[in-house]
Amino acid sequence: MTARIAVEGLGLSFGGVAALSGVTMAVPPAEIRGIIGPNGAGKTTLLNAICGIVPPTEGRVLLDGQPITGLKPSAIAARGLRRTFQTSALFGGLTVLENVVTGLHTGLRAGLLDGILGSRRLRAEEAEGIEKAHRVLEFVGMAGFADRRASALSFGQQRLVEIARALVSEPSVVLLDEPAVGLSLNRLSDIDRLLRRIRDERGVTLLLIEHVIRLVMEVSDSITVLAAGTVIAEGRPEQVRQDPAVVTAYLGTAVHA
Amino acid sequence: MSARPETLLTRLMPRPIWVGLVAAALLAVLAPQANSYLLFVANQLCIYVILAVGLNLLVGYTGQLAFAHAALFGIGAYGTALLKVHFGLPFIVTLPAGALLATVVGLAISLPALRLTGLYLTLATLAFAQFTLWVFLHWEGVTFGAGGFRVPRPDWLLPGLSPDVGSFALALLLAIVMTLAAASLVRSNTGRAMIAVRDGEVAAEALGIDLLRTKATAFGLSAFYAGTAGGLQALMLGYVAPESFDLFHMALMKAMIVVGGMGSIVGSVIGAGAVLFLLEGLRAFKGAQEIAFGLLLMGAVIFFPRGVAGWLQALPGWAERYLRTAPPPAPEPDAVPEEAKP
Structure with missing residues (x-):
């Protein structure tokens, strides 16, 4: 089976500093892949390289076997890859519903003239988009907030809307950058359940960066551990947890006098 | 902003489009009967509305702080008038030609300008504007230089x-x-893409919105509005000079657009009217005009950063929406299941 998303020998240097080097991983369809590592390990940089925001300097990324390296972020998004950001990235001037409908951009065919004239095609696409947006807002538990301005939501609510906006176009892969940031501990089980439902009900492959280790360990099918820009371990959560290299990366080595 | 319950006030409150159309109808009936000065002011108002709406599409909706609008206004005016003067073409040809010329120039400057953001974009477009002005002033064989030139005005327009x-x-x-076209456009996928680029370029791109294409669209549209306004200005005055x-x-x-409201069509119209009112009111005090505008701009930025539209948006039914279909009445947040709360 081809991997849904595969990263081959990915490297990214800023000047002489290698932020990522030789990162290789393959994630099968409908898997939750946790990506963990100490601060500065290159987790967010890896997501940026995959989705094209910061193009890698070496290696390539394959989506369903097709190379996507070097494409513009918008072209990669059009192939069914979405991401969310560490800090909330909703469009503050739009309502929740308008934000989520904007997530459908790549699938729309209405052009400039349709917009100026308010053509039938535009209206039909929009009506369908609103329908989809309401359904996905319900899916993430934000159905009652459709008409709120995005900037008026709490941080945790914004994260959920951002996930809805990423899901509305029915992508095959979603990259989640710390979705649990800003959520209280008693909501962790909610986000855990939501991530599983995204995988099971919608068949989406998730790459999950998360600092809340308990959440990653519980929800991930497998985990890739990064340290200083390279992969130091990969495997099922219980394997990774006991890997000496991982323990060293997180806790450091014992100092022997 | 949650959906408010439908009240009598909500239903009786006229929507912006009807207020605008009634005002336009009044203007259409009254202005031709007024003296020639008031007719001129009404004409100038229409031209300013086109200018402000076009500028707001680029600056207010797409967030591109460009300073080329006056230059593109000039290119529309010069293009329209010079085609008339040099080639004797009728206005029905030269007016669209001037607008298209401005659009082409607007798109051309957008190509390098799109790689720039913020202050750099401002400086690059400012440089372009100064260069355009220099051409108007010094390419005397074509533009007649600093003194400007007269344009024969058509009398065929409406017999x-x-x-x-x-x-x-x-x-x-x-x-x-x-x-109306702009108000329709901002409520379409194109308009939402523009707003998305304004509110977060990286997030917009990650959703599949092509930054260059969206910005170029905004630049081109905005230039078309400026160019059309320029042609109308030449038609109205029968005279074109660089200092305009x-x-x-x-x-x-x-x-x-700052006084009226950035990112608001209603605000653009009101802002055009407010500026014209002040400009004409202070016509007798030439030096005072510039001081008054400085004060107005600073006051607006400090005291009402969302412009007049910021207040109007609070009126029932006046908040600008970016979808056509009215959202179904949302249940009050209290009705949301407990698990959906943060």
């Missing part, structure tokens, strides 16, 4: 109407059509 009334009628018609397209006029246009 039986004076050139003044005819050019006013055309300006009013175009102002209505172009304002200098930095002071750029500041006037910025003042229109």
Whole structure:
């Protein structure tokens, strides 16, 4: 089976500093892949390289076997890859519903003239988009907030809307950058359940960066551990947890006098 | 902002589009009967509305702080007038040609400008504006230099109407059509893409919105509006001179959208009216105009950063929406299941 998303020998240097080097991983369809590592390990940089925001300097990324390296972020998004950001990235001037409908951009065919004239095609696409947006807002538990301005939501609510906006176009892969940031501990089980439902009900492959280790360990099918820009371990959560290299990366080595 | 319950006030409150159309109808009936000064002011108002709406599409909706609008206004005016003067083409040809010329120039400057953001974009477009002005001033063989030139005004426009009334009628018609077109556009996928680029470029791109294409669309559209307004200005005055397209006029246009409201079509119209009112009110005090505009701009930025539209948006039914279909009444947040709460 081809991997849904595969990263081959990915490297990214800023000047002489290698932020990522030789990162290789393959994630099968409908898997939750946790990506963990100490601060500065290159987790967010890896997501940026995959989705094209910061193009890698070496290696390539394959989506369903097709190379996507070097494409513009918008072209990669059009192939069914979405991401969310560490800090909330909703469009503050739009309502929740308008934000989520904007997530459908790549699938729309209405052009400039349709917009100026308010053509039938535009209206039909929009009506369908609103329908989809309401359904996905319900899916993430934000159905009652459709008409709120995005900037008026709490941080945790914004994260959920951002996930809805990423899901509305029915992508095959979603990259989640710390979705649990800003959520209280008693909501962790909610986000855990939501991530599983995204995988099971919608068949989406998730790459999950998360600092809340308990959440990653519980929800991930497998985990890739990064340290200083390279992969130091990969495997099922219980394997990774006991890997000496991982323990060293997180806790450091014992100092022997 | 949650959906408010439908009250009598909500239902009786006229929507912006009806207020605007009634105002336009009143203008259409009253202005031609007024004296020639008031007719001129009405004509200028229509042209300013087109300018402000076009500038707001680029600056207010797409977030591109460009300073080329007055120059593109000039290119529309010069293009329209010079084709008439040098080649004797009729206005029905030269007006669209001037607007298209401005659009092409606007798109051309957008290509390098799109790679720049923020202050750099401002500086690059400012440099372009100064260069354009220099061409108007010094390419004397074509543009007639600093003194400007007269443009013969058509009397064929609408048989039986004076050139003044005819050019006013055309300006009013175009102002209505172009304002409605912009109001429609911002409620489409194109408009939402523009707002998305303004509110977060990286997030917009990650959703599949092509930054360059969206910005180029905004630049081109905005230039088309400026060019059309320029052609109408030449038609109205029968005279074109470089000083009408200098930095002071750029500041006037910025003042229109800042005072009216950035990212608001209603605000653009109101801002155009407010600036024109102040400009004409202070016509006798030439030096005071610039001071008054400085104060107005600073006051607006400090005391009402969302412009007049910021207040109007609080009226029932006046908040600008970016979807056509009215959202179904949302249940009050309290009705949301407990698990959905943060």
